[in-house]
Amino acid sequence: MLKLLDGPQTLGRGRIFWSGFLAVLAGALIYPLFADSYDVGNFAYFLIWIFMALGLCLMWGYGGMLSFGQTFFFGIAGYGYGVLAINMGGGTATIAALVLSVVIAMIAAGILGYFMIWGGISGIFFGIVTLSATLVLAFFLGQTAGPEWHIGPARLNGFNGMKGMDPLTVGDFDIEGSALYYVMIALIVVVYIALRMLMNSSVGNVIVATRENPQRAEMLGYDVRKYQLLTFVIGSGLAGLSGALYTSWGQFITPSSIGLPAAAMPIVWVAFSGRNDLTATLVGSFLLLFGFQTITVYSQQAALVLMGALLLATVMLAPQGFVLGIGKLVVGWWGRRRRRDEAAALADTARLQSDET
């Protein structure tokens, strides 16, 4: 199993990369000891969105399916968690609400994905249909202000959004503040490692083959559509995980986290970071979220203008993504210097190898 951690589909390998990984993880684990609880809560907030970005990276970078519908599944699971948590009562049932809401998002992804993928929708149209579904959901939830819109005791509340659900709880212990932070860190490590293993396994290689050339993959005997649907369901499920965690973190969710401009944000993070690699997406999304949050305090519009400008700049200057590009430059420079200093044979351990694309 552990062999699957390194492979041709993911960048970063060898002792140096993994020592760095462990160092960052250790830093993240001891961070709450030095920071006040407000900052820790904020950090947990950034981490919520990472799952959505990793899911999009999987679908778009590895699967070649550009989904504009991450916030669609984010919203389904976010509202799902709220409705379930209110209906089932608080306490440990919130864990079940979290799991169920992600499952609901994945079922929705399965249905939408079936119609699109078996209908032969790809490329631009895939984005358009997912975006249309997202916007319609946002409009729909926006007009559910009246008292007739409720599921059990849970009121949907239109533009003001749903509130009053319990946060994640085990027994009497609310998972909030630094406890939530540790849960996020653990989830991110698990998801990141699992996605790395998935992509370097035979299934992952078929997914990449589908991106490269669907016809050829089909000729080799793979039912391309099943692999695409699998990718879509996993990627959307991760968006759902973000949504459910978001609702639990703030105990509210509004339609504005589904519609525009929210729907564009995952695209910006992943495009800027470098869609072809999980690690680049992880690092880049975190940096962007951090920057965005810092600027939003002064002006939300200015922050969004900056996001738009970043997307435009990425596409025009570095179509493969800035973080990925800078990462490759640094590692290439590091590799060359080491080769000059030491035996050439050692250099391979540090060099990042890019896949063919």
Added chain:
Amino acid sequence: MSAELFSVFYQFADVFAFLILSAAGLAIVFGMMGVINMAHGEFIMCGAYVTVGLVNLGVPLPIAQILAALTAGIIGMIVEFLIVRRFYKRPLDSLLATWGLSLIVTQSMLLIVGSAVRGIGTPEGSFAIGGYTFSTYRLVLFFCAVAVLAGLYIIFMKTRFGVIARATMQNAAMAKALGARTGRIYSISFGIGTALAGLCGALYAPTMTLIPTMGATFVVESFVTVVIGGANVLLGTAPAAVFLAMIRMALNASYGQIIGQIGMLFAVILIIRVLPEGLSSVLVRRGR
């Protein structure tokens, strides 16, 4: 009885006009370059704002609307020159680039203009058939939509530019080899597309509240119409609009706007499952 019939036609015409006017510009750009212009809604917004601005300065409404469409067209050609031109080989990247542009424009407008602008009222005038009263302006919109379709038909089927443009659509490299200046064709087509978007905004400006995010009201309708229409834009858009308008009208009448929109989306998802190439593929096959 004839009054009820007219009322049904009137509701159909209303939705049909909305679909055609909001989708025409997008369809032209998509048909020519295979690019979905994600900033389409922002060009619509631009048309609406220019119209309202000019009317508030005292310019008569029809002239303001024409000027607004021209403004959107010129801005479109500038955008084509600066951004879209670089991405003809990479349609997905142009989608992202125009989306970035759309974010920048919407949010800058919110920063600069603020959220509300003094609107202009819908032109007065109504007529009565049987016991029902209808607004004249809604019918004007319908005739404008028909005029846009007719205009596009004439431009693309009856003029020299149209022949070259269709040749470029079919095979850009071959058209270029035969001496067509494909770059200029792209630029003009993009300009026509954004001018039509501007016209849409200009025509609907008197009927709605102006906010910088108003483009989003139009994008779903224009996207799905183009998706259903399929690759052959000239053949596909009008039947797609007729079809969607029927569904939408029936649902609007009995369940309200939002169910109409959701129903339309479901219809679209079902149709692409059955007809992945869109309606125009069926029409083209019949025609052969």
